Amino acid sequence: MKNKYKVVTLKERLDLKDEFSRLHSIGWVKFMREDPIGVKNWGKLLTYFPEFQFLLLNDDLEPVACGNSIPFKWDGNENSLPSGWDGVLEKGVLDFENNVSSNSVSALAIVIHPDYRGQGLSDIMVREMKGLVAKSRLDKMVAPVRPSLKSKYPLIPMEEYITWKREDGTPFDPWIRTHCRTGASIIKVAAESMVIPASVETWEDWIGMELPSSGAYIIKEGLVPLQVDRETDEGTYIEPNVWLEHHLT
Structure with a gap:
């Protein structure tokens, strides 16, 4: 690889917190940054767990x-796993605030700047x-993974999507494939991993399209359709x- 990269944790470089x-603002569409559980707990994640947040810096030491x-x-x-992304973020924060000793880690996100994608x-x-x-000496690592190509197939149930394979037998989805290549295996689908409710007007602003009547709408970057109820204005x-477990040994 031509470029040399340096890894730093937030604990090591608090000045890079922003x-x-x-x-995240570059890497995600607007509505994905409006998950209420995420909004509520983002600051706590960075404050409580700086050693578990890290940045990759390029040759010029830019993140x-x-x-x-x-x-x-x-x-x-597997039956006691949290509901998904929302659930594990909430549980991790509550465990910390209630002095519950952790024995596992869940990945929450990996975001790569668009200019650096496709470079391994x-x-x-x-x-x-x-x-x-x-290094943390915790026992287990899991991840509620957001399959990178699922938004192209929003009407296909996730349970079916994760069974798709390429000719070489590896997972069809590139992001699931990356996790499996680095030592992960699928546990199960997290059916309600993230729940984002908002008024119809707010959704129209987020996605840049009108929602004239109640029903299901396919939206850009949505893994499943958006459900709209005009009567309740929601x-x-x-x-x-998809819950995956990474095998650490």
């Missing part, structure tokens, strides 16, 4: 990617995140993700 929000994860307590039973940084970021978990996006 870079996480900057990268080009970031990784976010959170420790939490989990007994290893996905593998680097996943491996670096696993390295941080290994649009609700319920995103499914």
Whole structure:
């Protein structure tokens, strides 16, 4: 690889705290940054767990990617996993505030600046995140993964989508494939991983399209359709993700 990259945690470089929000604002569509659980707990994530948030710096020491994860307590039973992204973020924060000892870590996000995508940084970021978990001496690592091509197939159930394979037998989805290549296996679908409710007008602003009547709407970057109810003036996006477990040894 031509470029040399340096990894720093937020604990090591508190002066780079704002870079996480900057990268997320570039890497995600508007509605994905409006998840109420995420909005409520984002500041706490960075404050409580700086050693689990990291940045990838380029040759000029500019942040080009970031990784976010959170420790939490989990007994290893798939049935006791949180609901998904919202659930594990909330649980990790509550565990910390209630002095509950963590034994696991969940990945929350890996964001790569658009200018640096397609250069193999996905593998680097996943491996670096696993390295941080290994250093923390926690037992398990999981991730509520957002499949990168699922938005092209919003009407296909996630349960079916994750069974799709390429000719070589590897997962069809590139992001799931990256995780599996770096030592992960699928646990199950997180059917209600992230729930984003808002007024119809707010949704129209977020997605840049009109929503004239009640019904299901396919939206840009949505993994599933947006459900709109004009009578109650509410649009609700319920995103499914995929729980994966990374094997640390």
